[in-house]
Amino acid sequence: MDQIQQIVKLVDGVLGPAVIGTYLHGSAVLGGLRPASDLDVLVVSRRRMDERQRRTLLGRLLGMSGSGDSLRPVELTVVVQSEVRPWRYPPTCDFLYGEWLRAEYEAGEVPRPEPMSDLALLITMTLAGNHPLTGPRPAKVLAPVPHTDLILASVAGIPTLLDDLDGDTRNVLLTFARIWTTLATGQIRSKDAAADWALARLPPEHRPALEHARQLYLNCGYSEESWSDALRAQVRPHVNRVLAEIDQCRRLSGHFAR
Numbered sequence: 001m002d003q004i005q006q007i008v009k010l011v012d013g014v015l016g017p018a019v020i021g022t023y024l025h026g027s028a029v030l031g032g033l034r035p036a037s038d039l040d041v042l043v044v045s046r047r048r049m050d051e052r053q054r055r056t057l058l059g060r061l062l063g064m065s066g067s068g069d070s071l072r073p074v075e076l077t078v079v080v081q082s083e084v085r086p087w088r089y090p091p092t093c094d095f096l097y098g099e100w101l102r103a104e105y106e107a108g109e110v111p112r113p114e115p116m117s118d119l120a121l122l123i124t125m126t127l128a129g130n131h132p133l134t135g136p137r138p139a140k141v142l143a144p145v146p147h148t149d150l151i152l153a154s155v156a157g158i159p160t161l162l163d164d165l166d167g168d169t170r171n172v173l174l175t176f177a178r179i180w181t182t183l184a185t186g187q188i189r190s191k192d193a194a195a196d197w198a199l200a201r202l203p204p205e206h207r208p209a210l211e212h213a214r215q216l217y218l219n220c221g222y223s224e225e226s227w228s229d230a231l232r233a234q235v236r237p238h239v240n241r242v243l244a245e246i247d248q249c250r251r252l253s254g255h256f257a258r
Contacts, residue, residue: 003039003072006064008133011043011076014057020044020081021135025122029129031190033072035221038099041133042126043078044141048094054110061097062105073099077122084123087143089152090115091123120145120153125188147186151253154179155246162239169235170225173213176242183249191217202241209238 008022026040027033049057057076065074078095093116097105105111124145126138135141145153158179165172171191178194181187189197195214199207209231216225227235 004133007041007074007076010060010064014053015045018046020046021141022133023126023138024131024133025125025129027190029131030125031193034217035219038073038075040075042122044081045078045094046081048080048113049078054095057095058097058105058110065099079119081141084119085143087145089120089149090117091119093119117153117156120149121188124150128188151183151250154182165239169227170213170216173210174217176239177210180242180246180249183246206238206241209234
């Protein structure tokens, strides 16, 4: 049984008839899985999970998600339908599992319901990808996200991304390119397609860092990633330029903050 089938079986076993639908999103539906891509799954439920369900789902995911040759990292998000349809911002996430949270979960933390602006992006990708693993088509289950809320969600994570720039350079640069693309076009593209869009609009001196991040994304796992000193020196100037473009998009949209 492949990893996606295992995730579906796990969700059905833990949540049972509360599951309305299970949907693939992210790289798998936007442009294809790359060497370091997560398996991104959104679950829409009829009600919030109880404590036993949270602990059971978390425990199983810790053993089912990885970063080796046989297991991809899993990002699994559970939302209660009534909390995202009709749509409101910020939306509430009922349960979130991701490998970047593994240390906290192994230390005893359990995912709890909390506001999560990224759900606006996840739901938009789910609707665009239109890839149910179980249940009806996502358009029958989820409400579309207004463009203004897509802008809010896109820029909400910028401070965290800046904090992660040195440790997760490739993903931060690609995510900034995606934010710029989304604000300018209203579409969420794959990371490499967003990089292509941004590269075509950047002056030559600001392209090398993003070009390198794009090649790493397409061809390399994290253990193979390397940055020369010359490229490292170009990262901050590149980010400053892209953030200026993002700010300009926000100004043109007439949107600053809610």
